[in-house]
Amino acid sequence: MKTLKTLAIIIGLLGIMTNLYSQSGKVVIVLKQPPPLRFNMEDMWKITLHNSSQQTYRVQLRGVATEQKEGFIADAVTGTFTLPPGVKVVTAADVKPIKVNQTNPKYEDVVKNVGTVPSGSYDICVYAIDAETGIELASDCIFTEVLNLSQVELLSPENRSSIKGEKWDEDWDMDLSKKYKSLSDSSKQDWDYDDDYRIRNSSSGSILLFSWLPPTPISAGQRVTYRLKIAQIYGMQSPFDAIQSNPLYYSISNLMTTIYQYPIAARPLSGGSYAWQVEAFVNGVLISSSEVWQISAGKETSPVTNLEKLKFMKKYWALGDGYDNSMGSGTQTGKKPLMFAFNSKLYGETANRSGTGSDKEPQFGYWEIDPSISLYGLPFSAPLLFSSENSGSRQNINTLNLSLDAQVIKDFVMEKVEREKDKLLEKGNKEFSSLTDKQKDKLEANAKSKVTSKLHPMLKIMSSFRSLGIGTSYPDYTPLTVRGVPLTGVNVEL
Template sequence: WIFCTVFSLHAQSDKIRIILKQPPPNLMGVGNMWDLTLDNTSGGDLKIYLLGTATEDKDGLIIEGKSKVFTIKPGKTSYKYSDFSGAEIKYNNGRYKEIILRTGNAPEGNYTICVSAFNESGEVIGSENCITQPVQQTGSISLISPSDGEEVDPVQPIVFSWTPLPKAEVYTLKIVEIKGEQSPDVAMKQNRAILEVNDIKTTTHHVAPSQVKVIMMGMKCAWQVSSGDVQSEVWSFKMMSAQYQVIVDTVIIRCDSLTPNKYNYQVKVRNNNPNGSPGPLNPAKASIVLIFPSPLVSAPTIPTTPSPVGGIPYMGSYVITGSATFSSFPSFLDFTVKMEDNTNPIGFNATTVYRVNTPMCNKNCCENFKRTITNISIIPASTPGAYQFNATLTAGPNKIKKIVANMNYFEWKLTNEACKKCNNSSLYWGNVNSVPSPTLPGFSSVSFTPSGSVNSYSHEVIWTGNGSNMNSGVPLNMYLIFPLKANLSCCSDTIKFCINFSFTDTTCATCDTSICYTYIRNVTTGMGKIYDEKIQKMKIDDELMEEENKDNEEYKKSYEEQEEMMKKKQFEGESQGYRSKVTISKRAVRNNSMKAGKK
């Protein structure tokens, strides 16, 4: 029961099944640690890395290897050493390192190769799988690759490898053509070599593409390796015939700015087919035959741009364009592209599938865009009507290259219209003054809208730069111009204004925020209280205005009573001077009572 439980838990964690390939007899090199098949049973893509070890029965651990993180798709995938470029290899025994690097094979011994799979977090998702490999030094040479009868791609270099011969210093590789019904052994003895390479000092040799050209496409060949009087067996291989292919160089996906859930695409296809019918270097036609996931039937794919009438010439390329609309945005698109020969499309054609990840469209780019205006203060300046506006601007996470401040709302209310000064200049109706210039550290240029205004003031200010980090806040200093009022003890006013701040970051995303404030100026000094309407949701100080208006009504009533009394006194023969004295006295009494009430 305990064994069954452990096995069940172990199986649940094994999302990757590791199948190691047994090396050829008496061969044990670094590459054999990575010759394997991985079976992803999770049903989805996984990001993993592999750890491999090679131990010898007597000397213990001799090699450790760790691959880079890579993505494996569901199902079985075969890998070779060349698929793990950049893997970390550590030799724990200097003698083995010298022999393996010099000969390509480990010395005699009994070896165990083990490989495990891990996810990015270092958790085991593929249990260790091991194979044993004995290596004995014999007096013969055994061929390894290409395997006997293998078909070889003429476009790629051919890698020939074999087991080492004890005490051998150099090897000779010989390749001959197999003619007609000849066996490989007969061809090696009777036919002239089409390629012979001498003085090879390792057990591997790469035949470059320039050398491969001497071996014709479709040709069947025999090969053999020798060192001194010792010869290997004779194996055969065949060069593949020309294969028709379609190459997709690039796929560009862009969101359609007008239609929701719609993508516009550009697919660049290249004709790299050297053979066709009736002769080589034929033009070819290309088309997109399928898009997955399928676009909406109600909004069919716009017909793709067809290939040129004469086809795509050999080594030429062409961009197929089109668009597709979906019910919701897919995370990827698979384009099935077909290429076919102009003259013989049935005999020469190929298809390929190219996957591209899709960008997010119609996404609120301001969702994670930080933008706040804090620490606001307004201080009267020495210039009449000018007020220093200070604040801290915070924006990010990306660097900010442009900021626009626009005073988009302004309202002024007086306690008495008689307090208004006779100055109708637009300067005083809620503007930003250019003298002194608004300052914002990190921005090299400041301008006003309209540009070059002769009046040197505006509702809108623009700061630009190469990109400033504003995540920790940047101090803003600018001068606002408010209306002038009479400097009388009975005059106070309320100013309500809103400023919209627009931020553009280095990715060209533009997001804004607005602040609205009510500023109540004191009677004579111009100093006042500022209320943040966003936070406190205050109305314009209605109570104060109501009190001021009530006071004005009482004063007006008192003045009318005095006027009536003066008329009576005047009728009775009182002088105008007495009337003035009484009027002044009454006002003084009222003012004194008002002051006492406020105290």
């Protein structure tokens, strides 16, 4: 009898094990390899599930991360979702909510607040669990290395600096001779003519050096190389947009040092503004990019300036007339409702080959139009840019924008405030320099109040905008949000 009971128990256990094996064998989990040298906690849930059975499961995922030196790092589970027969790519909606069960105290703040892990070598394992029975249906593990480095820091040429295109001239040579003659005998012995030559040559643009700081920390044995990218800026483009959208004016890869002299054989940097950026690679993998800086070289075609736009407003709102009309209030009869001015530039190039290190085509063309419009006394800009160098692999170069010149309106109002301050000082027979700080603030407030009370309602409304436009715009909300990125649509900033 005991033998029969024992045999029945063994058969039952074998049946259960067979059932478990059949269940686990019918579900396969494939964990996607994260990007090289990077890992974020959301990468743990980028998986594909294969259910080869005809059964639908309620599944919960469990992820465990361990580091080779530190050991256990984190243990987290997802919400429950349905796994039907077939192939299922897990989405963010499937895994919510995610609960972190346990973390290494040393890594807790980084994992929970930043959502990533420090540099190291990690084993990542994910388990698919039957939510009803608690049985493990499938699992998969991957190994990945993480390297967190600081951003590449640009040094020179400085952001928004100008590169002069002057060459060595005789006047400078004469200046050096005068400098030498003015030195004492002991100073003449220490003076190095070549040093002054290099200083002059470098500042003139004959020698253009790009330099930057490397990302840190770099471990021994890791090969770090750099790529320098330069793109010409067209129209109203931001430096960031130029790097992303335009064919590179010049680029060079596999640089081993953090200083590079712009080659004479490359296209000369002249007659415009340029954006430059440096990328750092570790063992051939992009790991860090710098900010995008802007430099200018040579003289550009001047757009319609704010001063010219201000003249349009003065013509319409009669700033030079009597006091009442100068406030921009009342009916502006006899004024032109539409006034405009514009600059246009059409240029291109044709050659039998591209320049050294350049992605630009041998033949290309650009057309820039920069109109300034005054519509019922309100200044608008409508810059247009058309290019033959558009590519499906880059952002669109062509831009069209219609926007309110809010700064011109503010300048117009502030000019009225300054005039009103002068009148108040004249009325009180006082000099501005003799006022205390408190009196100056009161004078400013009184002048603004008086101007605002007589200002046309339309100008009051429009002067409250920082930016108002439609089309391609480059919003600059805060340093920590969207900045310099081209957006298409309506842009409103107050």
